[in-house]
Each structure stands twice: as structure tokens, then as C-alpha cells.
Amino acid sequence: MSELTATLPAVAAGSQAPSLKQQLARAERIxxxxxxxxxxxxxxxxxxxxxxxxxxxxxRSVDNPEVIAALPxxxxxxxxxxxxTLPDETTFNALARDLAAVSGTPPLAAAARRLNMEQxxxxxxxxxxxxxxxxxxxxxxxxxLVEVDERWGEVATWHFLARNASPWTARHLLxxxxxxxxxxxRVVKTDEEQAIYIDVFKRxxxxxxxxxxxxxxxxxxxxxxxxxxxxxxxxxxxxxVLLPFWTSILVRVAAWIVLLQSEGLVNQALRGLGLxxxxxxxxxxSTGVYIAMVHILLPFMILPLYSVMKGISPLYMRxxxxxxxxxxxxxxxxxxxxxxPGVGAGCLLVFILCMGYYITPALLGSPSEQMASYFVAxxxxxxxxxxxxxxxxxxxxxxxxxxxxxxxxxIGNQDAAARAR
Amino acid sequence: MLASYASPLxxxxxxxxxxxCGLVLLFLMLPVLVIAPLSFNADSFLLYPMSGFSLQWYxxxxxxxxxxxxxxxxxxxxxxxxxLAVLLGTPAAVGLARADFPGKALLTAILISPMVVPVVIxxxxxxxxxxxxxxxxxxxxxxxxxAALGVPFVITTVTATLQGFDxxxxxxxxxxxxxxxxxxxxxxxxxxAPGVISGGLFAFGISFDEVVVTLFLAGPEQSTLPRQMFAxxxxxxxxxxxAVATIMxxxxxxxxxxxxxxxxxxxxxxxxxx
Numbered sequence: 270m271s272e273l274t275a276t277l278p279a280v281a282a283g284s285q286a287p288s289l290k291q292q293l294a295r296a297e298r299i300x301x302x303x304x305x306x307x308x309x310x311x312x313x314x315x316x317x318x319x320x321x322x323x324x325x326x327x328x329r330s331v332d333n334p335e336v337i338a339a340l341p342x343x344x345x346x347x348x349x350x351x352x353x354t355l356p357d358e359t360t361f362n363a364l365a366r367d368l369a370a371v372s373g374t375p376p377l378a379a380a381a382r383r384l385n386m387e388q389x390x391x392x393x394x395x396x397x398x399x400x401x402x403x404x405x406x407x408x409x410x411x412x413x414l415v416e417v418d419e420r421w422g423e424v425a426t427w428h429f430l431a432r433n434a435s436p437w438t439a440r441h442l443l444x445x446x447x448x449x450x451x452x453x454x455r456v457v458k459t460d461e462e463q464a465i466y467i468d469v470f471k472r473x474x475x476x477x478x479x480x481x482x483x484x485x486x487x488x489x490x491x492x493x494x495x496x497x498x499x500x501x502x503x504x505x506x507x508x509x510v511l512l513p514f515w516t517s518i519l520v521r522v523a524a525w526i527v528l529l530q531s532e533g534l535v536n537q538a539l540r541g542l543g544l545x546x547x548x549x550x551x552x553x554x555s556t557g558v559y560i561a562m563v564h565i566l567l568p569f570m571i572l573p574l575y576s577v578m579k580g581i582s583p584l585y586m587r588x589x590x591x592x593x594x595x596x597x598x599x600x601x602x603x604x605x606x607x608x609x610p611g612v613g614a615g616c617l618l619v620f621i622l623c624m625g626y627y628i629t630p631a632l633l634g635s636p637s638e639q640m641a642s643y644f645v646a647x648x649x650x651x652x653x654x655x656x657x658x659x660x661x662x663x664x665x666x667x668x669x670x671x672x673x674x675x676x677x678x679x680i681g682n683q684d685a686a687a688r689a690r
Numbered sequence: 691m692l693a694s695y696a697s698p699l700x701x702x703x704x705x706x707x708x709x710x711c712g713l714v715l716l717f718l719m720l721p722v723l724v725i726a727p728l729s730f731n732a733d734s735f736l737l738y739p740m741s742g743f744s745l746q747w748y749x750x751x752x753x754x755x756x757x758x759x760x761x762x763x764x765x766x767x768x769x770x771x772x773x774l775a776v777l778l779g780t781p782a783a784v785g786l787a788r789a790d791f792p793g794k795a796l797l798t799a800i801l802i803s804p805m806v807v808p809v810v811i812x813x814x815x816x817x818x819x820x821x822x823x824x825x826x827x828x829x830x831x832x833x834x835x836x837a838a839l840g841v842p843f844v845i846t847t848v849t850a851t852l853q854g855f856d857x858x859x860x861x862x863x864x865x866x867x868x869x870x871x872x873x874x875x876x877x878x879x880x881x882x883a884p885g886v887i888s889g890g891l892f893a894f895g896i897s898f899d900e901v902v903v904t905l906f907l908a909g910p911e912q913s914t915l916p917r918q919m920f921a922x923x924x925x926x927x928x929x930x931x932x933a934v935a936t937i938m939x940x941x942x943x944x945x946x947x948x949x950x951x952x953x954x955x956x957x958x959x960x961x962x963x964x
Contacts, residue, residue, distance in 0.1 A: 303870075307785030311778040311801065311841065318834040319804055319812070326815035487714045494711045508950070509715045515942040516722050517899045519919040520935040524721030526927060527728060527736045534724065534738055567718060596700065625808020627902050632923055642810040649814045649906065662811045673806045677799050 327666065330445075330659035333438035336430070339380035340367040344434035347427070356427055361410035368395075369402040386654075387440065387450075388429055394418055425452045441660035466644075470664065473640040476558070477623040481570075483563045484619050485612065488570035492611070495571075496578035507575075514568035522632050525561045526552055557633040566623055570615040577611025577683075610683050617676040621669055641665045722939060729932035736929060747933040757934065759911075760918035766829060767914060768897040771836035775893040778837070779844030780886050784878065786845070787852040798845075805842035812839070813906035820907065827909030835903050840893025847892060851885025851956070884952045891945050898941070 287295070337344045342363035350356050371377040377399060385392035401417040404410055415422040432438075432454050443449060443456060447464035451457045458464065491510075495503040513521065528534050529551035536548040551557055581604065589599035627642040641661055648658035692704045732742030751757040786798055804812070816835050817826055825831030859881070863873040879886075901916040908917065915934065922931045 301789050301791070304785045304789035305791055307781040308789065308797070308801075311782035312797070314774075314778050314834075315801060315804070315838055315841065318816070319838040320800070322815035322819040323807065323811065325819045326811065329818065487717070490707055491711045491714045494707055506711075506715065508946070509719055511946055511950075512943065513718045513722050515895060515946045517916060517919075517935070517938045517942065519899070519901060519916050519923065520725060520938050521721045523919070523923055523927060523931050523935050524725040526923070527932075528721060528724055530736075532737055537738070564717065564721065567714075596703070621806050625810060627808070627810045628920065632920070642808055645810045645814055646906075649817070655818065658814055662814060665808055666811055669806060669808060673799075673803070676806075677802075681795070 323666070326659050327663050328659075329655050330441050330663045331437045331439065332656070332659075333383075333433065333436055333440075335376070335380040335383040336433045337436055339371050339376040340364065340430075340434070343367050343430070347431040347434045350427070350431055352424075352428065352431070355411070355422065355424060358409065358411055361414055361421075364398075365402045365404050365410050365414065368399045372399040372402065384429075384433060387433070391429075394420055394426075428452065428454055441656040442663065444657065445660040445664055466661070469639075469641055469644060472638065473624055473642075473665075474668075476562070476638070476640060477620045480559065480562045480566060480623045481616050481620045483559070484567050484570040485616060487563070488567055488574055488615065489608075489612070492571050492574035492578050493608075495575055496581070497583070510568050510571050513564070518565060518628060521565060522561060522629060525557065525564070525633065529557055529560065552633060554635050555638045558630050558638055561629050561633050562623060562626065565629065566619045569618050569622060573614040573618065574608065574611040577614070578608055581607045610679065613679050614676065614683070617672055617679065621672050621676065624669060624672075625665065725932050726936045726939065729929055729936045731929045731932075734928055736927060736932060747929040750930050751933050754930075756913075757915075757918060757930075760913050760915045763908075763912055764898060764915040767832050767836060767912070768894055770829075770833045771840055771897040772890050772894040774833065774837035775840035775844050776886060776890045779841045779889060779893075780848055780882070782841075783845045783848035783852065784882075787849060787855075788857065801845055802842040804838050809839075809900075809902040813903040816903065817906040826907055827912065829912060832904065832908050832912055835907060836897040836900055837893070839900065839903070840896045843892035843896060844886070844889035847889035848882060848885045851882045855881055884956045888949050888952050891949055895942065895945060898938075 340363075343360060346360045346363050347356065350360065368377070371380075377395065381392040381395040384395065398414065398417050398421070401413075404413045411421075420426045429452070432450065440450065444459070445466050447459045447467045448456050449459045491506075495506050498506070526533075530536075531548035531550065533551075535551060536545075539545045539549070549556075551560070585603050585607070586599055589603045590596065594602070624640075625642055626640065627646060630638060630640055631643060631646075642665070645658050645661050645665070648654045648661070692701065696704065727740065728736050728738075729747055730743050730745065731740045731747070732744040782801065786794065786801075812835065816831070820826040820831045825834070855878075859877050860873050863877045864870070868876065899916055900914075901920050904912070904914050904917045905920065908914065913921075915938065919931060919934055922928070922934075
């Protein structure tokens with residue numbers, strides 16, 4: 270019994286104080302938390318200077334505050350409207366009161382401008398009606414408003430207003446995909462002459478694809494040669510790759526203008542060789558954009574290719590050759606599959622970067638080969654249409670994000686494989 | 691090396707590959723080589739053959755207040771942005787290498803994302819948000835965004851350096867009585883310094899060459915060298931542009947040489963028996 274009582278306090282003490290294992294685990298957790306705290310300042314900084322602006326821009330593509338701000342009562346009532354027949358007298362009254370309240374103020378102007386963007390003539394309708402309110406006592410609001418403009422007697426007008434009486438709209442995003450609402454609020458294709466954005470995105474992806482393929486065709490042989498040559502020679506060649514990579518993009522754009530202009534070195538050389546009689550138009554059209562883009566993005570292809578190819582042992586190729594496989598077949602069956610991670614990483618990187626390019630097409634291209642970025646800038650600088658700028662950005666952003674996720678996964682797998690080795 | 695018994699096909703492949711690669715290298719280097727001589731051209735055309743040697747274009751840009759202001763602005767914005775990116779990015783890279791928490795991969799992807807988001811989107815978005823709070827058309831706003839664009843490069847280079855870093859050294863320092871701050875400055879920092887410096891150089895390069903965000907966010911008083919060049923190329927491309935381009939190329943060559951030197955030094959340190 271005395272033995273038992275003697276051990277009891279010890280057991281009790283053991284259950285209170287954590288074991289050594291627990292203490293270690295706790296210390297380890299705290300240590301890891303401390304390291305996580307090191308990331309915090311950067312995370313906060315990026316939140317403020319990068320993530321928040323991007324999120325605000327993306328939200329802007331569906332943002333629709335103007336109508337609700339100018340016509341709060343009407344908006345609230347229209348949300349409960351059945352949409353079959355004209356709204357009831359209360360809604361007409363609310364519209365008259367709302368308009369009377371904002372008549373001659375900036376919110377009315379903003380709402381009128383916003384609605385006019387979608388339906389021409391709506392600004393006049395709003396302004397005209399705002400001048401006619403407040404309505405005289407004892408007159409039916411519906412009657413009075415239809416007297417002011419008969420459009421208030423049409424269901425379509427109210428459908429249009431009801432559709433815009435929501436804080437969110439898909440209008441800009443639909444417009445960026447060449448879609449629009451018809452009078453009944455159904456999604457339909459935009460008129461032929463206004464439908465340009467699908468073509469813009471097609472052109473953007475098409476150009477990115479062509480540039481990526483050109484970079485692969487030029488970069489693969491070079492990276493392959495560098496990986497097979499002695500390190501010393503490869504390092505010298507690497508400087509030739511890195512120097513243009515480090516040279517300012519604007520310097521390179523200026524240099525390409527010098528080279529490709531009609532009296533430039535390229536045309537002089539071609540004429541000297543007797544290949545052409547007339548100087549070729551090489552710049553300020555798609556040729557110039559392609560040449561400069563391939564030049565700017567080629568290092569982004571060569572660097573990942575080279576780093577993967579340097580890790581491929583030459584023994585596999587030798588084994589294939591010694592087993593009697595013809596050289597090209599062994600290259601294709603043995604070497605090329607091993608270089609695929611580099612090909613994938615390089616292609617994705619070049620494609621992603623090319624998709625968002627702005628300066629090169631803006632300086633070297635003509636208006637007909639501008640890419641999505643150009644239109645984002647256009648709507649921001651020239652027409653100050655934030656909705657469209659944001660909608661085009663959103664689509665470009667989503668495309669970039671999806672490709673980046675594939676890229677991150679690919680790189681992550683490569684890192685995991687490298688660690689496993 | 692090509693064996694003496696190589697078949698004609700193998701010979702064709704051997705020389706074909708080398709000729710093709712020579713042409714690719716020529717393609718890469720030609721623009722860099724072609725612009726510098728023209729900055730010394732005596733007349734005002736960017737054409738070969740040159741009519742004579744002259745330094746007038748350098749005199750012109752050094753005398754021009756716009757170019758001087760642009761150069762000054764670049765010298766304010768880029769170093770500040772680099773410093774900010776390095777000060778925030780280096781600890782974060784150490785944290786990412788050592789900490790372990792759910793969602794770490796996602797957080798890393800987010801911290802790297804300024805590298806891939808199209809710059810036009812960054813420019814428009816920051817203008818949209820910074821303009822109402824007075825940060826558009828200010829040095830601070832420009833520096834902040836440039837730093838954000840440089841951060842991914844600091845993180846990736848420092849992370850790469852940390853992969854060869856033995857964290858037992860920090861434990862050893864701690865067991866010998868160094869407090870965490872001393873251990874950071876005396877042990878971690880000297881060993882990852884090459885990574886930090888190359889990351890910083892990358893961030894500097896990004897900021898020094900940045901034009902799109904600057905176009906949207908900077909006011910006329912914050913116009914940087916690339917922005918001034920953008921305007922110059924667009925309006926009237928003259929040998930003055932070539933002169934600025936030459937100066938910028940010399941700067942980038944210096945940065946490349948420093949980077950290469952750091953890389954070789956890092957390799958030597960890693961390969962030498964410790």
C-alpha cells in the first residue's frame with residue numbers, strides 16, 4: 270500500500286507535465302510558426318500592392334453600381350416584378366420619386382451614361398423624364414410618365430431597367446466574348462460589325478502558339494548542342510543567350526526597328542544577295558512583331574530546356590546506338606522523351622508570357638495585329654470604359670492562371686523527381 | 691567530336707546542327723550589337739553605313755532635362771524597389787523553405803504569381819486602386835508595384851540557394867549560444883548572400899526595364915528611362931534613342947557579369963571539399 274501511494278504522486282505529476290516527446294513536438298511547432306511568421310510581411314505587402322488591385326479589377330468586370338445608386342426604390346420594386354405586364358402604379362411612382370430626388374445630380378448622369386452605353390437613346394429618356402418630375406398631385410404616375418415618353422409604356426423598357434437594377438452584371442464579360450442581351454434579356458451573339466473580341470483572343474492565342482513553336486524550333490537544337498558540348502564552350506554560348514536576355518526590351522525593340530526598316534541591314538543584306546529587288550516590309554506589321562517576340566522569349570525557352578538536358582545522361586543514347594538503333598530513331602525514342610519536362614516548361618512559360626505582351630505589338634505592330642493587352646490599355650486610356658477593360662483583363666487573367674497552374678504542377682513534379690534522385 | 695569514320699549523314703547532322711545554332715546565336719546577338727555603333731552616328735538617321743563619328747547624341751541626352759529627369763527617376767525607383775523586394779523576399783524565402791503548414795504550395799504559387807500575371811493587368815489594376823488613394827503618380831506607388839514584380843525573382847533565387855544550405859549550421863550556432871538574430875546575420879546570411887544578390891539584381895533588372903506599369907501608374911514627373919524610350923521610339927526614333935540604349939546595354943552587361951561571377955563563386959564554394 271505504501272508503495273502504491275509513493276508512486277501515485279509521480280504518476281499524477283507525469284500526467285500534468287508534458288512528456289519530453291510532447292515538449293519537443295511543441296517546440297518544433299513553435300519553431301515552424303516562427304518561420305511562417307517570416308513570410309507574413311511579404312504576404313501583407315503583396316496583398317496591398319498586388320492582390321488587392323487585381324481583385325478590385327476583376328470585380329470591376331461584374332460591378333454595376335450606377336442604376337441602384339440613382340434609382341434605389343425603383344430597383345428594389347423591380348426585383349419583385351413578374352416581368353409579364355407593365356409594372357404597377359407603385360413602381361411608376363417610385364421611379365418618379367427617385368428621378369425627382371437625383372434630378373440634376375452626378376448619380377443621375379452616371380446612371381444615364383451607363384444605360385446609354387447599352388441602349389442608345391436612354392440618356393435622353395432619363396433626362397427628359399427627370400425634367401418632368403416631380404409629377405403634379407392627383408395624376409396617375411403611369412399615365413403621366415407615358416405622357417412624357419411613350420417608351421415608359423413598353424414592357425421592354427422596364428425589362429432593360431430591371432436587368433440593370435442589380436448590383437452585378439455579366440454584360441461586360443458577355444461583351445468580351447461577343448455576346449449581348451436582347452430585348453427579352455436572352456444572351457445572343459453581338460452584331461457582326463461589333464463582334465471583335467473573339468477574334469482578338471483567337472489572335473492572341475494564335476500568336477502565342479506560333480511564337481512558342483518558333484522558340485521551340487530554334488531553342489531545342491541550341492539547348493541540345495549546349496548540353497552535349499564541354500561545359501567551357503557551353504558557358505560561352507550561354508553568355509550569348511543571357512546578354513540579350515538582360516538587355517532592355519525597349520533597346521531590343523529599337524534595334525529591331527533599325528534592323529528591319531526598309532533601308533535596314535536585313536533588307537540591305539537580302540538585296541545584296543540578290544534575293545529581292547524591292548525592300549520587304551518587315552516592321553510595323555505582323556512579321557516584325559513575330560521576329561521581335563521570338564527574340565525576346567527565346568531565352569525563356571532555352572534556359573529550362575538546357576537545365577533539363579544537362580541532367581540527361583548520354584549513356585542512354587549510347588546504349589540505344591550500341592544496341593543497333595539508328596541515330597535519329599534513338600534520338601526520338603530515347604533522348605527526346607527525357608527532354609519533355611523541359612519542353613513542357615519552356616513552352617508553357619513562353620506561351621504565358623507571350624499572351625500578355627503589350628510593348629512589342631504596340632511598338633512594332635500595326636493596329637490589325639494587336640492582342641488582348643492592347644485592348645485592355647485602350648479601354649483604360651482612351652475611352653475610360655473600366656467595365657470592358659476589366660472584363661477583357663478577367664478573361665486574359667483566367668487563361669493565364671489556368672496555364673500557370675499546369676506550369677506550377679509540372680515544375681513541382683520536376684522538383685519532386687529531382688529530390689527523389 | 692566527330693569520328694573519322696562518320697557517315698555522310700552523320701557529318702551533315704554534325705555540321706547542320708552547328709550552323710543552325712550559330713545562326714540562332716547570331717539572331718540573339720545581332721540586335722544587341724547593331725544598336726551601339728549607331729549612337730555615334732554623325733547624322734540623324736539610324737542607318738548603316740554610318741556617315742561619321744560623333745558624340746553629339748550623347749551630348750544631347752545629357753543636356754536634355756527630360757532624359758536627365760528620366761535617368762534620375764530610374765535611379766530613385768529601381769534601387770528602392772530592389773531594396774524593398776530583397777528585404778521582404780529574403781525572409782519569406784527562408785520561411786518557405788523551413789515552415790510547414792497546410793496551403794504552403796498555394797501560398798508559394800501566389801507569392802510567385804506577379805511574375806506571370808500580364809503586366810498590362812497589373813498596370814491597369816494598380817492604377818484603378820491607387821488613383822483614388824493618391825498613390826498613382828507618386829514615387830511610393832511606383833516603387834511598391836515594381837517591388838511586387840521583383841519579389842518572385844528574389845524568392846526563386848534565394849530558395850534555390852537554400853536548397854544546398856545545411857540548416858544544421860543554424861542549429862549548431864544556436865547550441866553554441868547564438869541568439870536567432872546573431873545566427874541569421876553571422877551564419878545564414880553570408881551563406882545565402884550570393885542568392886540574395888542575384889535575386890536583387892534580377893529585381894533591379896525587372897524594375898529598371900519596366901515600362902508598362904510605369905505607363906499607367908506614373909505621372910509625368912515619375913517618367914523613367916524605359917518610359918521615356920517608349921515615347922521616343924513611338925514618336926521619333928533618333929540616334930539619341932540608340933545612345934540611351936547603349937548606356938542601358940552597358941548597365942545590363944555589368945549586371946550579367948556580376949551575376950555570372952556570383953554563380954561561379956557559388957559553384958566553387960559548393961564543389962570545394964568542406
